[in-house]
Amino acid sequence: MTAALTAGPVTATSPAVWADGLRKRYRRRVAVDGVSFTVGRGEVLGLLGPNGAGKTTVIKMLLGLVHPDAGETMLLGRPSRDPRSRAAVGYLPELFRYQPWLTAAEVLTLHARLAGTRDPDRDVLGAVGLADRAGDRVGGFSKGMQQRLGLAVALVARPELVVLDEPTSALDPIGRADVRDLLLALRERGVAVLLNSHLIGEVERVCDRVVILDKGRVAASGTLPELLGARELRLRLDAVGDAAAARLGHVTARDGDWWTIALPDDVPALISDLVGLGVRVHAVEPGRISLEDRLLTILRGNR
Numbered sequence: 303m304t305a306a307l308t309a310g311p312v313t314a315t316s317p318a319v320w321a322d323g324l325r326k327r328y329r330r331r332v333a334v335d336g337v338s339f340t341v342g343r344g345e346v347l348g349l350l351g352p353n354g355a356g357k358t359t360v361i362k363m364l365l366g367l368v369h370p371d372a373g374e375t376m377l378l379g380r381p382s383r384d385p386r387s388r389a390a391v392g393y394l395p396e397l398f399r400y401q402p403w404l405t406a407a408e409v410l411t412l413h414a415r416l417a418g419t420r421d422p423d424r425d426v427l428g429a430v431g432l433a434d435r436a437g438d439r440v441g442g443f444s445k446g447m448q449q450r451l452g453l454a455v456a457l458v459a460r461p462e463l464v465v466l467d468e469p470t471s472a473l474d475p476i477g478r479a480d481v482r483d484l485l486l487a488l489r490e491r492g493v494a495v496l497l498n499s500h501l502i503g504e505v506e507r508v509c510d511r512v513v514i515l516d517k518g519r520v521a522a523s524g525t526l527p528e529l530l531g532a533r534e535l536r537l538r539l540d541a542v543g544d545a546a547a548a549r550l551g552h553v554t555a556r557d558g559d560w561w562t563i564a565l566p567d568d569v570p571a572l573i574s575d576l577v578g579l580g581v582r583v584h585a586v587e588p589g590r591i592s593l594e595d596r597l598l599t600i601l602r603g604n605r
């Protein structure tokens with residue numbers, strides 16, 4: 303993997319994140335052990351892995367909050383220690399507290415000034431569903447509202463890369479769906495997102511690519527189709543004669559009335575042929591293993 307990585311010159315097309323051979327040890331415990339990956343511009347990358355896998359440590363090394371023992375990182379085509387790259391990165395830490403005596407609007411103004419932006423995004427409180435709480439003190443916010451504010455802080459300076467460490471852990475289902483829409487809107491605008499989340503369904507819905515960390519190493523990585531394998535079709539059928547069974551092609555699994563086959567090029571043509579051969583078709587659905595199943599298989603195989 304390392305050989306395929308090239309930081310290249312600083313251009314708008316340099317990867318948003320380039321990490322090569324990151325290592326970190328805390329006393330005798332190896333937290334991160336040779337992690338390399340990239341996040342492209344406008345790409346949403348999910349970082350997955352069990353507790354203690356090293357995800358937060360990787361994020362902190364990328365952002366210059368933890369000094370790596372070895373390895374290199376570039377953000378937006380510049381070394382991560384370069385203030386010009388950091389100014390274009392929005393970060394929502396896993397654990398954070400804002401000054402409880404400030405209002406939400408004041409927190410945003412403060413962070414826009416800290417980021418040195420002349421053009422803060424004034425609509426960002428609306429984007430995270432806090433438009434009507436701008437004048438309220440943060441000390442009175444619920445956990446979920448604080449997390450929404452944290453997201454607004456990460457976005458206020460119009461970043462080119464957003465790093466979100468468990469952004470929805472305190473959010474209700476509607477809040478999670480809002481964040482999902484927000485991430486997809488960011489991607490539309492070409493903003494890159496690095497998302498660390500234990501909510502696998504969420505990662506599966508929004509991420510273009512996934513890196514799975516385990517015991518400080520990359521256990522697997524790839525696009526969802528790469529990780530989840532060939533797609534299949536599940537059909538509930540009865541009255542399947544020999545000719546219909548032959549028409550189904552390669553059957554990968556059979557459980558009573560349920561048949562799982564490799565996804566055919568033309569599903570309607572298959573169904574029409576099956577009906578023509580006297581088959582009763584009760585259900586047709588996509589069959590692909592979930593990211594959760596894949597993750598568990600990878601992690602259990604790694605024990």
Ligand SMILES: Nc1ncnc2c1ncn2[C@@H]1O[C@H](COP(=O)(O)OP(=O)(O)OP(=O)(O)O)[C@@H](O)[C@H]1O
Nearest residue numbers: 328331332333351352353354355356357358359360
């Ligand atoms: N400041 C620190 N001092 C000592 N050990 C640390 C420190 N930070 C992290 N570690 C250790 O490094 C390993 C990786 O921790 P890290 O927080 O990166 O994991 P994680 O994948 O983010 O976990 P989680 O999903 O639980 O948040 C763990 O064994 C942890 O105990």
